Amino acid sequence: xxxxxxxxxxxxxxxxxxxxxxxxxxxxxxxxxxxxxxxxxxxxxxxxxxxxxxxxxxxxxxxxxxxxxxxxxxxxxxxxxxxxxxxxxxxxxxxxxxxxxxxxxxxxxxxxxxxxxxxxxxxxxxxxxxxxxxxxxxxxxxxxxxxxxxxxxxxxxxxxxxxxxxxxxxxxxxxxxxxxxxxxxxxxxxxxxxxxxxxxxxxxxxxxxxxxxxxxxxxxxxxxxxxxxxxxxxxxxxxxxxxxxxxxxxxxxxxxxxxxxxxxxxxxxxxxxxxxxxxxxxxxxxxxxxxxxxxxxxxxxxxxxxxxxxxxxxxxxxxxxxxxxxxxxxxxxxxxxxxxxxxxxxxxxxxxxxxxxxxxxxxxxxxxxxxxxxxxxxxxxxxxxxxxxxxxxxxxxxxxxxxxxxxxxxxxxxxxxxxxxxxxxxxxxxxxxxxxxxxxxxxxxxxxxxxxxxxxxxxxxxxxxxxxxxxxxxxxxxxxxxxxxxxxxxxxxxxxxxxxxxxxxxxxxxxxxxxxxxxxxxxxxxxxxxxxxxxxx
Amino acid sequence: xxxxxxxxxxxxxxxxxxxxxxxxxxxxxxxxxxxxxxxxxxxxxxxxxxxxxxxxxxxxxxxxxxxxxxxxxxxxxxxxxxxxxxxxxxxxxxxxxxxxxxxxxxxxxxxxxxxxxxxxxxxxxxxxxxxxxxxxxxxxxxxxxxxxxxxx
Numbered sequence: 297x298x299x300x301x302x303x304x305x306x307x308x309x310x311x312x313x314x315x316x317x318x319x320x321x322x323x324x325x326x327x328x329x330x331x332x333x334x335x336x337x338x339x340x341x342x343x344x345x346x347x348x349x350x351x352x353x354x355x356x357x358x359x360x361x362x363x364x365x366x367x368x369x370x371x372x373x374x375x376x377x378x379x380x381x382x383x384x385x386x387x388x389x390x391x392x393x394x395x396x397x398x399x400x401x402x403x404x405x406x407x408x409x410x411x412x413x414x415x416x417x418x419x420x421x422x423x424x425x426x427x428x429x430x431x432x433x434x435x436x437x438x439x440x441x442x443x444x445x446x447x448x449x450x451x452x453x454x455x456x457x458x459x460x461x462x463x464x465x466x467x468x469x470x471x472x473x474x475x476x477x478x479x480x481x482x483x484x485x486x487x488x489x490x491x492x493x494x495x496x497x498x499x500x501x502x503x504x505x506x507x508x509x510x511x512x513x514x515x516x517x518x519x520x521x522x523x524x525x526x527x528x529x530x531x532x533x534x535x536x537x538x539x540x541x542x543x544x545x546x547x548x549x550x551x552x553x554x555x556x557x558x559x560x561x562x563x564x565x566x567x568x569x570x571x572x573x574x575x576x577x578x579x580x581x582x583x584x585x586x587x588x589x590x591x592x593x594x595x596x597x598x599x600x601x602x603x604x605x606x607x608x609x610x611x612x613x614x615x616x617x618x619x620x621x622x623x624x625x626x627x628x629x630x631x632x633x634x635x636x637x638x639x640x641x642x643x644x645x646x647x648x649x650x651x652x653x654x655x656x657x658x659x660x661x662x663x664x665x666x667x668x669x670x671x672x673x674x675x676x677x678x679x680x681x682x683x684x685x686x687x688x689x690x691x692x693x694x695x696x697x698x699x700x701x702x703x704x705x706x707x708x709x710x711x712x713x714x715x716x717x718x719x720x721x722x723x724x725x726x727x728x729x730x731x732x733x734x735x736x737x738x739x740x741x742x743x744x745x746x747x748x749x750x751x752x753x754x755x756x757x758x759x760x761x762x763x764x765x766x767x768x769x770x771x772x773x774x775x776x777x778x779x780x781x782x783x784x785x786x787x788x789x790x791x792x793x794x795x796x797x798x799x800x801x802x803x804x805x806x807x808x809x810x811x812x813x814x815x816x817x818x819x820x821x822x823x824x825x826x827x828x829x830x831x832x833x
Numbered sequence: 834x835x836x837x838x839x840x841x842x843x844x845x846x847x848x849x850x851x852x853x854x855x856x857x858x859x860x861x862x863x864x865x866x867x868x869x870x871x872x873x874x875x876x877x878x879x880x881x882x883x884x885x886x887x888x889x890x891x892x893x894x895x896x897x898x899x900x901x902x903x904x905x906x907x908x909x910x911x912x913x914x915x916x917x918x919x920x921x922x923x924x925x926x927x928x929x930x931x932x933x934x935x936x937x938x939x940x941x942x943x944x945x946x947x948x949x950x951x952x953x954x955x956x957x958x959x960x961x962x963x964x965x966x967x968x969x970x971x972x973x974x975x976x977x978x979x980x981x982x983x984x985x
Contacts, residue, residue: 702955
């Protein structure tokens with residue numbers, strides 16, 4: 297059978313012909329022969345979706361490719377790095393900043409197209425419920441591929457508008473073809489999209505341009521963005537007027553980096569006329585991998601303290617780079633889900649925003665307002681972000697969504713995935729994870745058990761899961777009585793725990809570099825029963 | 834006899850008003866408790882972030898909850914009455930409770946806040962919190978379109 301092999305790094309594709317009974321090991325050997333430098337076949341990693349590695353189904357690699365779900369005409373990605381697949385992805389993200397990345401997105405969320413894409417996603421779920429194809433094992437796969445197809449439709453729309461064809465079309469073809477033959481693989485194909493926080497997008501695109509953001513620029517601009525979002529404007533003490541835009545110096549010293557920036561409020565500028573203004577000053581100081589930021593009132597009033605924040609630049613800059621890479625594109629690069637970084641860019645940026653806001657922006661805003669007698673910002677907005685979050689945590693999910701329509705800061709705050717995870721488990725509890733798979737079928741129940749908590753994150757985040765489940769619940773409530781409950785007899789002969797690959801209970805990307813992912817333990821909230829628990833019904 | 838041995842603390846608000854409280858009540862506020870334990874107490878304790886009106890309310894709550902003779906249900910009744918205040922006062926109280934690290938008060942206040950917010954529409958939230966709508970018309974439409982299920 298003919299197969300197409302594409303290198304993840306170089307995007308080059310070549311075609312090979314392999315016998316149908318070929319196994320994984322033989323395939324790797326053939327690939328190795330086809331490559332210029334003939335790397336050892338053991339160092340070749342194969343994947344169908346660039347996330348999960350293809351693993352042999354039996355330890356001695358005898359299983360044919362067909363047992364892995366590979367059929368004629370399939371596109372297989374390969375890399376010859378010794379490290380994990382996830383590491384192979386990262387160079388793409390950071391080195392392809394200028395060009396459009398060929399990694400397509402499944403569900404761009406932040407663009408207006410994205411919001412209509414959401415609409416595409418939801419009807420597919422409800423369509424599937426209406427369809428209710430019964431208890432066949434493929435029901436799940438059909439749901440996923442129909443969801444995948446609808447997402448593809450949305451993606452095609454996005455891509456039409458942004459004129460990004462070529463590689464992406466191949467990927468879409470793969471999805472359509474792969475959906476039927478790859479049970480369980482299709483789950484991974486629904487990638488989590490990356491949404492750029494609004495306060496960073498504008499500032500990054502305006503100020504950073506094509507520069508690689510070296511010499512602390514990235515972090516300084518990011519902090520500047522948080523201050524702008526809090527209502528400050530930059531101010532030039534010498535010229536005594538407001539500056540719009542950042543206006544970089546030509547050269548920034550990278551060693552012993554020191555910088556002072558002045559900020560004030562637009563209202564103060566308009567009121568004061570030509571008089572010297574009260575403003576706040578931010579002083580940046582670089583210390584190795586950390587950067588210290590000191591904020592205080594510029595006119596050195598002794599009553600006001602200095603507010604201080606230390607940021608780990610070394611840790612933050614990669615995440616900010618991912619954000620910046622996403623800023624200039626209409627589509628979103630699928631952000632690293634943190635397999636090797638241990639956390640997601642969105643979470644890190646959110647934490648960064650919160651710490652700058654709570655430690656610098658808000659206190660400085662309050663100090664400046666108190667000194668100048670200017671009206672303080674509304675009381676609720678003056679609360680530190682953790683208090684605001686605490687109040688949001690006490691609200692039911694629907695009210696959190698309403699609150700996010702109030703203003704952009706609250707929207708960003710309410711977009712925290714951890715918050716939505718909490719809302720989800722509060723609202724739907726253990727049962728809710730059943731409804732994640734839009735049908736109360738045995739396979740789907742097991743699927744829900746399989747994906748567990750981390751799988752939700754891989755499938756677009758907790759907020760989406762909340763919406764999906766709430767919709768399904770609403771539609772399914774009337775059918776609940778009709779749907780037969782699976783009995784334990786049906787449940788007990790569960791699929792044997794296959795280690796590794798997509799059939800394992802843990803997603804592969806959780807792995808920390810070993811080729812065989814270990815058994816993952818569920819958190820208590822996600823204990824959905826199955827063979828060991830009787831709390832299923 | 835015990836009351837004469839009871840240590841008292843003086844708390845000074847940001848507008849220089851002084852309040853005398855029992856130490857046993859005041860240490861419900863972890864900020865004050867830490868000061869006392871570290872023996873950093875200078876009489877009076879300045880609380881720069883809390884004004885007198887709010888501090889008086891905090892002290893009222895503090896003393897009520899420190900009373901061991903009261904049952905939990907009586908304390909709850911007091912709480913219900915306590916939070917019947919204008920919203921701005923509640924928010925100022927939250928800020929003060931956060932500064933003083935007074936967990937019980939925080940919980941009561943945040944719960945009240947959330948309960949009230951539950952029934953509000955987007956416009957009501959803006960009005961009652963006095964939040965500026967910084968969306969353009971398109972942005973607002975997009976934000977609502979993202980969460981249509983919340984408006985059903």
